[in-house]
Every structure is written in C-alpha cells, then in structure tokens.
Amino acid sequence: MAEREKLLEIKSLKQHFDVGGGNVVKAVDGISFDIYKGETLGLVGESGCGKSTTGRTIIRLYEATAGKVLFNGENVHGKKSKKALKKFNRKMQMIFQDPYASLNPRMTVADIIAEGIDIHGLAKNKKERMERVNKLLETVGLNREHANRYPHEFSGGQRQRIGIARALAVEPEFIIADEPISALDVSIQAQVVNLLKKLQREKGLTYLFIAHDLSMVKYISDRIGVMYFGKLVELAPSENLYKNPIHPYTQSLLSAIPLPDPEIERTRKRKAYDPTVHNYAKDEKLEMREIYPGHFVYCSESEYKQYQKQYS
Template sequence: MAQTQTAPLLKVSGLKQYFHINKNFTVKAVDDVSFEIYPGETYGLVGESGSGKSTIGRSVIRLYDPTGGSILFDGQDISGRLSRSQSQHLRTQMQMIFQDPMASLNPRKKVGDIIAEGLDIHHMYSSRAERQEKVEKILAKVGLAPEHAERYPHQFSGGQRQRVGIARALIMDPKLIIADECISALDVSIQAQVVNLMKDIQAETGTAYLFIAHDLSMVKYISDRIGVLHLGHLLETGTTDEIFANPVHPYTRSLLSAIPMPNPVVEKRRVAEAYDYASSGIDYNKGTSHLVSGTHYVKCTDEEFARWTR
C-alpha cells in the first residue's frame, strides 16, 4: 500500500549515471531521473531493454558511484562516499533479487548456506541453532521445505530457484528489495506464483519493492506506482491507476496499447500505437517535469505538455 503521507523510504533526485567508454564517447545510461518509493509500497520501473533499468537499480544499491544527483535512503544521503556504518546499513537494509536465479546462485553451495550468506557476513546470529532456525523460517515463508536447505541450486526448478533468491534477500529483513526482472525468465504460470508470493511477503513484512520489468501487464498487478523509462529518461510516473487511466506520454501510450486484452471482443479492436523516438520530433533532453494531477508527472516540453493534455 502506498503511504504517501509518510516520508519516502527512497528518494532519487536528478540521478545521472554515465559510463565513459573512451575520451570521445560517454553512455548516458541514466539521465536526470527522479522518483520516490514509500515504505511498504511497490514501485514498478518499466522500459525496454537498454533503457537503464538495471543501471538505476545498481546505482541505488551503490554498486556504482552516481555521476550526478542524490539518493536518500531511510533519511540518509547515500549518494556520496559512504562511511563504514552507512555501507553496513545499506548492505543489510537494501537487497537485490536478480533475473537469472541460476547465474546468481553459487552452484557449489547448498541452498541453506546461500540463504544464510548475508547472516554469515554480518554476524547476525549467536549460535548455529539460531542460524538454522532463521533459514528454516525463511524457507517456509517462501514455500520451501526445511530439507531444501541441504540441496544444491541445480536440483531446483526455475520457480523454486527464484524462491531461493527471494529467501536470500528476505532473511536480512530489508526495508527495500530491488527485484531486477526477477520473473522475466519464468513461465507465465510461475510468474504469477512468484508475484503473488512477493505480494504476500510484502503484506507480512512491510518491505518495499523496486520492481523492474519490461512487461507493463505484470507491473500493473504488483505496483502501487509506476515509472516509465526510455533511453535513460524517466518519461512518466504516477500511481498505477493514474498511468493506466490517463497515459500522457506517447511512449507510455504505445507500451499500454501493446498489452493484449483478456476480453476477445475488446482485443479484436485493440490498436497498437507505434512509437519511434527518432522520427517523433521529441527531444528527451529538452523535457522537464510537468504535473498532470495528483502524483502523476510527465517529462516533456511546455508545448508538448499543452498538446498532449488538451
């Protein structure tokens, strides 16, 4: 649930993440991106491949030094040099779940030890028994059995492996989990299971999610608010209802029009709106943030805003 009255858990302001390839070429992977995540809510970040989604996730968890802008987490500015205690706080309170559970889980480690890794690193138990107890509790929470702790990642199905990934993040009792395309590689039926599990866990623990995906339909189901990213620019953001009821940016509109409708009669009449940045006449660098209503913002020029909202 969005709790917009309270202070944001995460406040990203004007984030820039540039990669200097060589002295003549810089990739502006993330350019002037601002958004907020409130405690216990899910923020869905959507955009096609290469739009900068993963880079935002990695900047937020400070795998990169941001080129510009600020990141406030839990009331602290974490965008500059981090002190030991800040870094420690971040490593426990912010966790990540990745797209490919097979690649992100050490194949030579037992699942119990994979899940307990964060506890081991941060000395978060006082006895073997307590460690064991915490692992079993988390396994139960993600729908796995105690004996799964003794098995290796290859002995699990894709959906089960993603449960292990979730358990590993969850055992740290984080305030924010960054889920980077964590269901994209799963079968559609398994996707729904994992998303439901994540929703249940959120209701129980109050953790917030930065839920990264390229599929707007799945984001709709889990997100309180949504941000639409393209070529490193956050083009539109608002509550899920605001975005779905009144998409303003042509790129958002094209993403929405691409979602198949469950009703075959409506689906037959669905017209996908094409969008091509190069021929659109739109220059993302000229856009500024315009308030549509409530918490709904669109990034464009004044002229575009007048045209798109009339």
C-alpha cells in the same frame, strides 16, 4: 489523509558509461522520483532503456555518475565507513533477474541464505543460524529438507524463492526486484509475484519492481514509472497510467500488450512511437511536469499546456 513517508529520494540521477573512442552511453540520464514506505513502485520500459541500471545504481552496485540517492534522508553514494556501509547493505537488498546465475552452484541452499546472516552476525550459534534458515525456507514456500541441497536440484521458480529468502535473511526495509519473473515460466510468474505481495503485507516491505511485462507490473505496483532511453517519461498511480497514458511512448508501450481476445487482437492497431513528434526544440526545457495530481510527464512547457487542456 496522512502524508506518506518517503523512504527513498532519487534526485537527478545519472549513470554514464565510457565505452571508448570518446563515446559515452547515457544509461540513466538525470531522473528524479521518490519511493514511499510500504509501496511498490514499478519501473518499466523496453530492453536497454536503463531501468535495471537505475536499480543497480540505487543499491550501489554502480557508483552514480551524478545526482543523489537518499535513503531515509541519508546519501547512499556519500562516503561511508565500513561499519556504515554494512549497516546500509542490511537495509537494502536485491532480487536478481536470473535465478540460474545469481546462486552460487558450489554452495548449499543453507549457506546461500545464511551468507547475510553470517556477515551481519545475526545468529549467536550454528543452531540459531539453522533455525533462521529453516524459517526463511518455510516463509518462501520451500521445505527445511531443501537446506542441504544445491541450486542445480531446483526448478527456476524454486531458485527464485531461494533468492527471495536470501534477500529477506538480513531483514531489509527495501528490496529492488530486478525483473525477478522474466526468466520463469508463465505458470510460475504469478506464484512468485503473489509471494512478494504476501511478504510485503507481512513484513512492511517497500519494493522497486523492475520489469517489462506491463500486465504483471500493473498487478503488483501502486505507482508506475516509464523509462525511455535513460529518461523517466511518465510517472503515475498504476490505475491512472493504464486508463489514461499521456506520454506518446507510454501510449505506444500499452498498445503493445497482447489481449486474450483473438477477434480484438486481429483488428487492434498498435501505436508506433516516433520521438520526433515532440517539440524537442533546443530552446525549450524538458522536465517532469505534473499534469494533474500525482501524474507526471516529461515534456516541454508548450507540451505541458497542451496536455493540461487535453486532460484537465
């Protein structure tokens, strides 16, 4: 089997916020993981765990407090000239959570989508610019007649398609989808996820898919990372994580997924997570350890040995 090529390497990434009075919120607290070309890495966890902050720090909407983000071997947070930064911004794009807030209400759909085209000089003239916009609209399942309308004239699902077209306009390699379906009706969510999967196949895209809907994350992701209070606590191939969750927090999270069978749902017990069950002794170093190939868990040395006995 050929070795996969790393597109992104996140090394000991930290994002701390000073909230005044000598208090610091450790939103992201020293996490490390890789994303390979052509894959979708899902990032899940409860609200406030730091998953969206991770995405925003990777793409430089926030400057990292510490650690490195390497994109094709180049440090994203290193000093860059305007030209280098512009080149980087074209390779990495973001789809935002709220399609109502992320589109400028005063701009037409054509101008919203063409903003990146204009900045990067990707069209020679107005005709070519419009041709690109029309093609992008059709790519995301909209019509070219939509180009001259304004965001308020569209449904939530259509607005998110416009957001996807905007991200695609500069032909990126990597897209961070920050909870792109959480603000949409359930009936529309699958359509948007299927569109993202189709675009990935056609354009060879790589995704970081951030969400709290675990069933949808399983559907779209090749691997999944689970975050808890700024830490990455488990990272595994999608099927492995769902069939064999190891970290107690992951087990708790998966036990909360509602099942479509009312009989099972009535009697099923959810597993509460108590962080004190771990051996968080100060003399034990907690780190991501590989329990078996490709399946990593944030644990101490003694927990690691226990997991190896249990899951080997």
